[in-house]
Amino acid sequence: MxxxxxxxxxxxxxxxxxxxxxxxxxxxxxxxxxxxxxxxxxxxxxxxxxxxxxxxxxxxxxxxxxxxxxxxxxxxxxxxxxxxxxxxxxxxxxxxxxxxxxxxxxxxxxxxxxxxxxxxxxxxxxxxxxxxxxxxxxxxxxxxxxxxxxxxVKPGEKSGTGAPMSAPNDPAWGMTKHLTAPLVFRYSAITWNAHRIHYDADYSRQEEGYPNTVQNGGLTMQLLLDAAVAHTPGSLRGFSARLTRPIHVGDTITLCGHAAKDGKVLAWVQDRDGNLCAQLDCEFA
Missing domain, CATH: 3.10.129.10 (Hotdog Thioesterase)
Known part of the structure; x- marks a missing residue:
């Protein structure tokens, strides 16, 4: 190509x-x-x-x-x-x-x-x-x-995620969230998202090489933004987001954050092994 x-x-x-x-x-x-x-x-x-x-x-x-x-x-x-x-x-x-x-x-x-x-x-x-x-x-x-x-994905190949990155180890706040299948289904229904990797495990494994159904990245961002807004005074005025590692339906994640040196709020998602899965840089006014 x-x-x-x-x-x-x-x-x-x-x-x-x-x-x-x-x-x-x-x-x-x-x-x-x-x-x-x-x-x-x-x-x-x-x-x-x-x-x-x-x-x-x-x-x-x-x-x-x-x-x-x-x-x-x-x-x-x-x-x-x-x-x-x-x-x-x-x-x-x-x-x-x-x-x-x-x-x-x-x-x-x-x-x-x-x-x-x-x-x-x-x-x-x-x-x-x-x-x-x-x-x-x-x-x-x-x-x-x-x-x-x-x-x-080639036959028998798995979707690679690269070497994991460690999440920050100094959160000011943190909360756990279990990503149940009904939660992911309801989010997909609300946002009218029919991507099969989020609900069809056979398709997710056989066609796209994932080990399980994949958490919806939009839902990951929604949960992390909700947590950042709940733990920060003022009004959210902008953010940049980056998804770094797939999360799967059924996983338990931790939503974390702290104030950053530049006055922004850094928030992130880590999996049960402490790997960084998503990161937000938020601006409040």
């Missing part, structure tokens, strides 16, 4: 589409229940936590447009990158305001970049999407999200 972008993929860079959303009370209450909060505590007009915009604006392709991995087929909502495995890698978010229950809002999704490259683990392509959330003419948040596309 070439590290030069094909004319077809180059034509996708800069394309935009708009997803409209009613931030309805019923959806908010389902989210609250999934996150073990009291659903009845939310009413129309209530201000939502600033990072909850990530739980809305899901794409809704027709069933005939879904591929064998559970994702929309290449070219339906995302560029037709000719690599079969896609996983979230990181994101950079700036938050200007929060959504309220009952808002009518929109997400403008832009293909910001498509970068093919040769990596240590094989040929990959990095897709960067820029999502701008608006309520009327007001920008609520700007979210740049990176996804890595990889080659197919």
């Amino acid at each position: 070439s590290e030069t972008l094909s004319p077809e993929l180059q034509s996708w860079v800069g394309r935009t589409r708009v997803v409209e959303e009613d931030v309805g009370l019923a959806a908010v209450r389902r989210i609250a229940g999934m996150l073990d909060m009291d659903p009845a505590s939310f009413r129309n007009g209530d201000l939502l936590p600033p990072h909850w915009f990530t739980l809305f604006f899901a794409d809704a392709p027709r069933q005939s447009e879904i591929g064998p991995d559970g994702h929309p087929k290449p070219g339906v909502v995302l560029p037709p990158i000719p690599l079969p495995r896609r996983m979230g890698a990181g994101r950079r978010v700036t938050i200007h305001d929060s959504l309220r229950v009952g808002d009518v809002a929109s997400k403008t999704a832009e293909v910001a970049a498509i970068v093919p490259k040769q990596a240590r683990t094989g040929f990959i392509t990095v897709l960067t999407m820029r999502h701008t959330i608006r309520r009327g003419g007001q920008v609520i948040a700007v979210d740049e999200f990176d996804a890595i596309y990889r080659e197919a």
